[in-house]
Amino acid sequence: MTSAALPSYISRSAVTTLAIGLVSLATLAAGSAFAPVAVAQGWLMAFLFWSSIPVGSLILLLIHRLVGGRWGNALAPALLPAASLMPLVALAFLPVVFGLTAIYPWATQPAILPPDVSHFYLNAPSLIIRAFVALGGWSLLSILVVQGRCTKLTAGLGLAFHGFVVSFTAIDWILSVDPHFASTAFAASIAIQQILAALAWAAVSAPEAPNDPATADIGAFLIAALLGVVYLGLMSYIVIWYGDLPEKAAWYLKRDTNGWNWIITAAFLVGAAIPLAMLLKRSLRQSRRVLRIVGGMILVGIWLHVEWLVAPTFVSGWLIAAAIAMVAMAGISVGLIRGAMLRPGRNVDHAE
Structure with missing residues (x-):
């Protein structure tokens, strides 16, 4: 199919990106016949990272529907397409x-x-x-938000719903990979990390507006989300370690061997410490170029953190499968966003 045969709002790059995603998906499906365990574990790894962006984007849009603010309008071109992917996440x-x-x-x-x-x-x-309840509810909320039919009441109820379902999806999808460990703060940490992922994605992909005062707001939100994730993770570790809880300490010990200590160190440095140091300087926080760099570093840090959380119990080969799965998910997502999901005239107005 030539570009001349495509509708005007679908570019050749969208078709190419979508094709790459579909080919990667087919490759992964073929690989599952030879290494089903590695493919399944790699898919979960990629799913946990990739899905955090649409979920976090949806939550930020619901928050903005309630409280308003210039930051929401600045981030909408990035958050709305990401949130519209929730049915695909399901x-x-x-x-x-x-x-x-x-x-x-x-x-x-x-x-x-x-x-x-x-x-x-x-x-x-x-x-x-x-999972059906959580993914179905998120998908319905995303449709209402993207179509501009989300009222303030719906947004409030949607945030309450999210607070409820994330408390069990975090346990079901992540912690139960190693079912002997439990943490009451874990779900809150994952919820904030989803928001952080969406903010980082928006910092990378939102269109640049010269002298936009909302740029500094984005940097401030990144600081708050970063501190939230690091604080909850660190406090959980301190409480468990110094509380002398052997069964829970064993979970951390497993992630302190075989090179996993270097993974979490890299996640902290690349995804938190260095971005935070850059964002604390106001002149850097007001630069969209710097925000793009910071956003990219944070996304890398989140990937490493998710890897550290779930992969120590995986079999060999999961990393290759996860890389192919990420290409598949990213290719299909970007292809859909650039194509049929983003047509001229789409706006970010909300229902009253």
Whole structure:
């Protein structure tokens, strides 16, 4: 198909990007016949990172619907397309459902859990139902937001819904990879990390407006989200380590061997310490070029952090599968955003 045969709002680059994503997806599907466990685990890794951007974008748009502010208008060109991908996120969870036994040890060995936990909470049917509720609710909210039909009441209810569902998706999708560990602050940390991912994505991809006063606001939000993620992660570690809780300390010890200590160190330096030092200087915080660099560094840090959280229990080969899965997800997402999801005339007005 030539570019002349395409609608005016669909560029050749959108078709090419979408094709790359689909080819990567087909490659991964073929690879699952030879290494199903590695492919399933790699897909989860990529899904956890990639899905945080649409979810975080949706939450920021709901917050802006309630409180307003120039920052929302400045970030809308990046947040709206990302939030519109939520139905695709729901679809992308299906390989996780089909690969439950390859990813989660409790799916094949329920005896490793206390009987009441296995029977009433952490089992395949319950996880799938909870995922359906979370992904279905997020998708519905994203449709209302993108179509400009989200009222303030809907936004408020949507944020309350998110606070409820993220408390179990964080446990189901991430912590249950190693089901012997539990943390009451973990869900809050993941919720803030989703917002941080969306802010970083917006800092990288939002169009540049010279002398826009909202630029400094974006930098300030990045500082707040960064501090929130680092604070909750550090406090959880301190409470568990100095509280002398052997079972929970073992979770950290597993991530302090085989090079994982270097991964979390790199995640902290690249994704938090250096960006924070740059953002603290006002002149740098007001530069869109600097914000793009900072946003890219934060996204790399989030990827490394998610890797540190879930991958120490994975089999070899997951990293190659995760890289191919990321190309597939990014290619399909960007292709759809540049094509049919972004047509001329789309606005960011909200319903009253």
